[in-house]
Amino acid sequence: MRVLYKRLSLTRLRTLSSYCCRWGSSRSADPHVAIVGSGPAGFYTAQQIIKGHPTVRVDIYEKLPVPFGLVRFGVAPDHPEVKNCIHTFTQTAHRDRCSFIGNVQVGKDIKVADLQKAYTAVVLCHGSSNDRKLGIPGEDLPNVLSARSFVGWYNGLPEDVGLSVNLDCETAIVLGHGNVALDVARVLLTPIDILAKTDISDYSMDALSKSRIKKVVLVGRRGPLQVAFTIKELREMITLPKCRTVIDLLTLSSLNENIDGEETNTHTVTIENINELPRPRRRLTELLYNAAVNPPEKYTKIWNDATREWHLKFLRSPSEIVPTSSKEGPEAVKFIINMLEGDDDPLRRKAVPTDETDVIPCGLVLRSIGYKGVPLDETVPFDTSRGVIPNKKGRVDGFPGLYCSGWIAEGPVFVLAGAMNNAFATGKVVLEDLGSSKLSSENKGGKDAVLSALQQKGVKTVTFTDWEKIDQAEILLGEKAGKPREKIVSIKEMIRVASSE
Amino acid sequence: MAVTCAKLLRTVCPKFLLANRSACLTAPAFLPSRRQNFLQYQKKRFCSSVPRLKKETVTLTFLMPDGERIETPAKVGDNLLDVVIENDVDIDGFGACEGTLACSTCHLILKPEHYAQLPEPPTDEELDMLDLAFDLQDTSRLGCQVVVTKNMEGWEVRVPAGVADAREPS
Ligand SMILES: Cc1cc2nc3c(=O)[nH]c(=O)nc-3n(C[C@H](O)[C@H](O)[C@H](O)COP(=O)(O)OP(=O)(O)OC[C@H]3O[C@@H](n4cnc5c(N)ncnc54)[C@H](O)[C@@H]3O)c2cc1C
Ligand SMILES: NC(=O)c1ccc[n+]([C@@H]2O[C@H](COP(=O)([O-])OP(=O)(O)OC[C@H]3O[C@@H](n4cnc5c(N)ncnc54)[C@H](OP(=O)(O)O)[C@@H]3O)[C@@H](O)[C@H]2O)c1
Ligand code: FES
Numbered sequence: 001m002r003v004l005y006k007r008l009s010l011t012r013l014r015t016l017s018s019y020c021c022r023w024g025s026s027r028s029a030d031p032h033v034a035i036v037g038s039g040p041a042g043f044y045t046a047q048q049i050i051k052g053h054p055t056v057r058v059d060i061y062e063k064l065p066v067p068f069g070l071v072r073f074g075v076a077p078d079h080p081e082v083k084n085c086i087h088t089f090t091q092t093a094h095r096d097r098c099s100f101i102g103n104v105q106v107g108k109d110i111k112v113a114d115l116q117k118a119y120t121a122v123v124l125c126h127g128s129s130n131d132r133k134l135g136i137p138g139e140d141l142p143n144v145l146s147a148r149s150f151v152g153w154y155n156g157l158p159e160d161v162g163l164s165v166n167l168d169c170e171t172a173i174v175l176g177h178g179n180v181a182l183d184v185a186r187v188l189l190t191p192i193d194i195l196a197k198t199d200i201s202d203y204s205m206d207a208l209s210k211s212r213i214k215k216v217v218l219v220g221r222r223g224p225l226q227v228a229f230t231i232k233e234l235r236e237m238i239t240l241p242k243c244r245t246v247i248d249l250l251t252l253s254s255l256n257e258n259i260d261g262e263e264t265n266t267h268t269v270t271i272e273n274i275n276e277l278p279r280p281r282r283r284l285t286e287l288l289y290n291a292a293v294n295p296p297e298k299y300t301k302i303w304n305d306a307t308r309e310w311h312l313k314f315l316r317s318p319s320e321i322v323p324t325s326s327k328e329g330p331e332a333v334k335f336i337i338n339m340l341e342g343d344d345d346p347l348r349r350k351a352v353p354t355d356e357t358d359v360i361p362c363g364l365v366l367r368s369i370g371y372k373g374v375p376l377d378e379t380v381p382f383d384t385s386r387g388v389i390p391n392k393k394g395r396v397d398g399f400p401g402l403y404c405s406g407w408i409a410e411g412p413v414f415v416l417a418g419a420m421n422n423a424f425a426t427g428k429v430v431l432e433d434l435g436s437s438k439l440s441s442e443n444k445g446g447k448d449a450v451l452s453a454l455q456q457k458g459v460k461t462v463t464f465t466d467w468e469k470i471d472q473a474e475i476l477l478g479e480k481a482g483k484p485r486e487k488i489v490s491i492k493e494m495i496r497v498a499s500s501e
Numbered sequence: 502m503a504v505t506c507a508k509l510l511r512t513v514c515p516k517f518l519l520a521n522r523s524a525c526l527t528a529p530a531f532l533p534s535r536r537q538n539f540l541q542y543q544k545k546r547f548c549s550s551v552p553r554l555k556k557e558t559v560t561l562t563f564l565m566p567d568g569e570r571i572e573t574p575a576k577v578g579d580n581l582l583d584v585v586i587e588n589d590v591d592i593d594g595f596g597a598c599e600g601t602l603a604c605s606t607c608h609l610i611l612k613p614e615h616y617a618q619l620p621e622p623p624t625d626e627e628l629d630m631l632d633l634a635f636d637l638q639d640t641s642r643l644g645c646q647v648v649v650t651k652n653m654e655g656w657e658v659r660v661p662a663g664v665a666d667a668r669e670p671s
Contacts, residue, residue, distance in 0.1 A: 044594065081601035088597065232629040280632035415633060417606050420594045421663035 041406020
């Protein structure tokens, strides 16, 4: 820790000395920057701006009383290492030129235009708080859930705490082949004693401990070469304790044929030459292939005493979710079988329907076909089809002083490292504009005006020190239950703890 | 009183509480290699606060994306993430997961002749994470997995540009 402190102070010194040259010693008004959203994009943008400017003040507004966005409410409970980035975010929040202002929903409690009146620059980093729909019959049945809500449910996201999840069935279908699909499948299949040691919310633990689910089928509309999940997450599924991996043989036998240079039928994907694929895709495809066709003993050993299993199926687009006779939930999902067409680049091949169909029985459906951004308020330009704010390098088109970064700027496609890079780049663009004559800080007093407006409206804001009280309370609650933390899931209770002495 | 102490401690040494907290965050035992790695890293961090025997050092050079060369001592036995932290090498966002093989932000590129001299090839788990790194090369490694040895004297390691840095200047 001594080392880390040293790192911080030296970095400060070094950057301070470079400031003096760039910004001169005399200045008119110190710039104030507002950031909307305290996920990775918000915190990494703040970090970059504070590091690159000697006097800027950065205020991070967050809808919830608690910070960190999807790092707290998205990242799976059995992936605590990913959450280590919280330490860096906390360091940023402790900087004296940074404030966290929680429990403020921008767009509702305060308009973006009002923030712009008070701040030299405003950076929107509010992520993607909705998800994409399939638009097929049966999508609104009970127990047909979005993976986004299911994730929110097991991670204690206040809006999803009351989600009605029925695990009293044997088969769940997950639609989509991304990492979120693997996350939800893994949570459904992981032995309960392992989940019990994580920060998963207690009510979901209860529900999962009574779960009868034995089989999770992940169905994608394209083939094995187009899966969106990544290799680490796939390997984790293949080696999940007490769980067998079953990979669709129709498609993979063709992979086999292709590797041997033989003909394929139209339903299957072609891999002209697996060795010509870029390394990440090649390794991922090899792992899929080996797990399906030629599993090494280290895998079969796990699979032999499995009590549960997951299936990976390709080239199927859902066309209807069939209800049970009482309409209390799904009974099966109907699929149209696809073939792939076009493009030399396998990743860009399109799924085209054939006239063949398939039906897979199930009692739970999780739709995992991607998140979607929503606009904060009517004043901010928005691309509704992509769910992003149109921007160039983070500058919002036609709105000087308005910026965006992270998922809301580029779509819900990044892992953490990607969100970080994007945020750093936007931060640099903001710094560049602060250093030019493009932005004026005259009469921009920052948070004072905003806080008093919020107070008049009766909005109870939460500071970072308040959050640390919540944090400590959660850790204490967790200790009692033998887990790293027990999340407080009611906003009212969060505010109560935050206001306590 | 307790709160005041904690506050004081945090002001003097901001990482104090965080180090404790990260230990609490450690969870399941079902991925032994990752977990071990993480615990080892934590241990190392704690150890770094007490005086220890002076270790042998070599000199390494980090080649930054903007062309800057940063020369730094590196203790034999430390990994390259430790070296970056201990010597305050200013690489934005380096080591986000703190050496637990969960992020790929500690990506570094070695010279082919040096890569070939490393005692251990990357494990499957390291390669899996590297596959997500930007500017991936045949001689890429994750810094948190490469341990400094005596024969590394004078080695140069390249810090890859993030995607963002690779965009044209605005
Ligand atoms: C289920 C899931 C699991 C994931 N697991 C991993 C993983 O293991 N490893 C990895 O590298 N990446 C993972 N990711 C990806 C990673 O979480 C994202 O790349 C990253 O969180 C995107 O950052 P962001 O800041 O753009 O958005 P977010 O993290 O969503 O942050 C947005 C913040 O804005 C706030 N906000 C929203 N609306 C408002 C408003 N009106 N006013 C104020 N604040 C608002 C939100 O509450 C939130 O705190 C995962 C993603 C998901 C969905
Ligand atoms: N552990 C981790 O590192 C982790 C965990 C969770 C999330 N994340 C990251 O978070 C981001 C979002 O993940 P995600 O899984 O939500 O999204 P994603 O990676 O974009 O995957 C979405 C999946 O849904 C499919 N899909 C989209 N529209 C469809 C439709 N109309 N019908 C059928 N299938 C459809 C896609 O197939 P097509 O390819 O055919 O469109 C794809 O398989 C990703 O960057 C992911 O890596 C990372
Ligand atoms: S620090 Fe995250 S993988 Fe090395």
